[in-house]
Amino acid sequence: MSDALVLFSGGQDSTTCLAVALDRFERVETIGFDYRQRHRIELDQRARILARIAALDPGWGARLGKDHCLDLGILGEISATAMTREMAITSGADGLPNTFVPGRNLVFLTFAAAIAYRRGLRHIVGGMCETDFSGYPDCRDNTVKAMQVALNLAMEKNFILDTPLMWLDKADTWRLAEQLGGAALVDLIIEETHTCYLGERGERHDWGYGCGECPACKLRAEGWRKYRGALS
Secondary structure, three states: OOEEEEEOOOOHHHHHHHHHHHHHOOEEEEEEEEOOOOOOHHHHHHHHHHHHHHHHOHHHHHHEEEEEEEEOHHHHHHOOOOOOOOOOOOEOOOOOEOOOOOOHHHHHHHHHHHHHHHHOOOEEEOOOOOOOOOOOHHHOHHHHHHHHHHHHHHHOOOOEEEOOOOOOOHHHHHHHHHHHHHHHHHHHHHHHOOOOOOOOOOOEEOOEEOOOOOHHHHHHHHHHHHHHHHHO
């Protein structure tokens, strides 16, 4: 368990996963994706988060390696969703919110594996979760396990897809961040990470920046309230 590549978007979950990886592995690289997401401001936050998280712990800073950011604009071009178009967030007849980008995590994991193959990294760490989530089928544990099998067959490797948040709710995710990096990491997540689907960073809440109304903001805010309530 010496090296890992973390799917790092600049959001709360991926930042927590990065802390998990830095705590667990000897060498950690990161990868982000520009798919013309509506909340592309998260990409702007990535460099700030990487700099701050490296400064939290000398050991983390020493383990943190190269950052990769791939242009996957074609995914945005073929995805008519509320994550890639200016449209209201609603739910479809199938119960899925229209923020679901079909194939997104499958594409992300495939490109991450290609980078991991070239860089000699075995573990691929992602923030997929099916406990507190919007119902996206590509975030489910079975999907990730199936992708691990497919990638290993296709590349003749032994990649391990790690999903440390899979069975945690958002309160647990806040709690995990505190366990890993104390109040300093919690503060970093509040001030620097971006979760809001609308890309709103004009309003500061006690849990961070965002519109406060989109599904991502509501999940993050509710998790924060449960986490803080458990501490009081």
